[in-house]
Amino acid sequence: MHFSRLQCSSTDGKDTVNQKLSPLIELQKLDLRIMEITELRRKIPERLHVAETPLREVTQALADTKAAVDVATKERRTYEKDLEVHEAQTEKMKSHAASLKTNKEYQAHLFEIELANKKRGEFEEKILVAMDKIDELQKSAKELQEKQQTHATVFAQEKQGLDTQDKELAKELARLETDYRDAAGKVEKSLLDRYNQVKATRKDQPLAAVRAGMCIGCRLQIPPQLIAQVRRSDDLHLCPYCRRILYWEGEPAKESASALSEARKADMEVGESV
Numbered sequence: 001m002h003f004s005r006l007q008c009s010s011t012d013g014k015d016t017v018n019q020k021l022s023p024l025i026e027l028q029k030l031d032l033r034i035m036e037i038t039e040l041r042r043k044i045p046e047r048l049h050v051a052e053t054p055l056r057e058v059t060q061a062l063a064d065t066k067a068a069v070d071v072a073t074k075e076r077r078t079y080e081k082d083l084e085v086h087e088a089q090t091e092k093m094k095s096h097a098a099s100l101k102t103n104k105e106y107q108a109h110l111f112e113i114e115l116a117n118k119k120r121g122e123f124e125e126k127i128l129v130a131m132d133k134i135d136e137l138q139k140s141a142k143e144l145q146e147k148q149q150t151h152a153t154v155f156a157q158e159k160q161g162l163d164t165q166d167k168e169l170a171k172e173l174a175r176l177e178t179d180y181r182d183a184a185g186k187v188e189k190s191l192l193d194r195y196n197q198v199k200a201t202r203k204d205q206p207l208a209a210v211r212a213g214m215c216i217g218c219r220l221q222i223p224p225q226l227i228a229q230v231r232r233s234d235d236l237h238l239c240p241y242c243r244r245i246l247y248w249e250g251e252p253a254k255e256s257a258s259a260l261s262e263a264r265k266a267d268m269e270v271g272e273s274v
Helices: 017-094 103-184 189-202 224-232 257-267
Strands: 207-211 245-248
Touching: 017 103, 017 189, 017 207, 017 245, 189 245, 207 224, 224 245
Parallel strands: 207 245
Antiparallel strands: none
16 A cells, blocks of 8 residues: 655654644544443443343342242142041031941941041141241242342442443543544544544554554564654654554654665665555
8 A cells, every 4th residue: 555655854844744643643542532432331231231130130039939929829728728628528427427337337437537637637737838838938038029129229329320421421422522523624634534544444543653662553563664764754654564554652853864865765675655
């Protein structure tokens, strides 16, 4: 990719490329903050969902426990009705005792009464088990209700905090977007076009400073000759690895016309002008 050269030497009184990039660097700061805020706001519903998880879980547990109470209550009532029917049958059976004539019939009657009493005991046992189960479930339901209230309070506070944060971020975002439009208007059109092209490709910061001999965008070492070219700020250069526009954070180097000419010959061997 070959872009038009921007000849800007400090020897002829014109701005250096770094000076031309200054508005673009400020624009990128706004751009990065806008992306950061957009990402923060995008994650708020997810954070809200996570914050609500304990409340949802305890609410579901409470609903399940109440349903279990209803089932156990119905079982108890069924056993109680079965016992009533059995008691009625037993009383009816006992009323026939006076009509018995032989000892054999009487012994059989006593055996039936014994079986009926045993059956009654089974019904009563089932009723007691159901009642104990209901008591335990109701105790659990009460504890879950208390937990639900606690989690509901915590979630309400978390939701309020996230809502407040979202509103503050929305205000900041609106302000930054206005600042961004103003800042973009101060950047040379050719530079802004290049910036937007790289931004569309990178999906993140299009500019990267040269620091400690490396591009801070990709953290890879840059050839010394390219570092010298970026430091002189006489042209725009791309990182040979991540293709970001490079800029020098310190003061540009001052060179004589002959030294500058020699350095520009090296430009043909290393780096790429923007």
